[in-house]
Amino acid sequence: MNLANYINDLLYRYDCVIVPDFGGFVTNKIGAKLNSDTHTFYPPTKQIAFNSLLKHNDGLLANYIASAEQISFEKASTAISLSVIKWQNELQKKAIQLDNLGVISLNEQQQIIFEPKKDVNFLTTSFGLPSVESSTIERYRQEVKPLIPVINATEKKGVPAFIKYAATAAILLTLGVTGYNGYEQNQQKEVYANQQKELEKKIQSATFVISNPLPTLELNVVKEVAKPYHIVAGAFQIAENADKKVKELISEGFNAQIIGVNKWGLTQVTFNSYADKNDAINSLNKIKRTVSKDAWLLVKTTK
Known part of the structure; x- marks a missing residue:
């Protein structure tokens, strides 16, 4: 019996799966993240960790195996115990690869070290969402050319007189139109200010009286956690x-x-x-x- 397959199935639905007399596999949710170096977006996921202190039998794994294999709870518990003994013996010699879970091994202090498999996402709400890599956006600066060509000193000597007069007349006409527009805007602002003052006087002189006001209702809403x-x-x-x-x-x-x-x-x-x-x-x-x-x-x- 491949015990890792049953643990793998339960981790999609539960946050903690305990293997009696061995340890517990616990999942923690991690939100979506962005790797700025590789420009890669990663969806939300559930990361697996191992806690060697969670050894008491909570019945979850044995019940699931009993249901899947159509055997009794006692036979399922016995099968789990045999798998644990096999793992403990193999760990004395080498690291063990658990299908779709990761690798377990022993350190110098004879403690179990677990390296999870990172390409498996146990978060069902993110099922089917792959990582997305975006191409780098490159920005270019382009020199802005002036709209009016610059005339150097040598070119100015050869400019005809009628061009100079036409340029002067265009400048004067522009200044005249700008001055008229400014005067018209000032007149509009003055009229608007007078209208605003009259409106404020009317609002201040108005009185609103409610003879029979409605009673105030206080609602105490308790949010259920x-x-x-x-x-x-x-x-x-x-x-x-x-x-x-x-x-x-x-x-x-x-x-x-x-x-x-x-x-x-x-x-x-x-x-x-x-x-x-x-x-x-x-x-x-x-x-x-x-x-x-x-x-x-x-x-x-x-x-």
């Missing part, structure tokens, strides 16, 4: 048993609730639900140590 991270306490075939479990957990101080029915028709009951992934993982580890070793983390994203 999405909590996609659920610590599952169990799944029940009979709904009454699920209700009993919720009441039992609430009496123990948990914010328990029923979050719906899974694809196998079982009613799922949670200890607590969280908006932050780190808070959920910390709470899960505490519950596993003190309450139930079978608790596991379920991530339900809203569409």
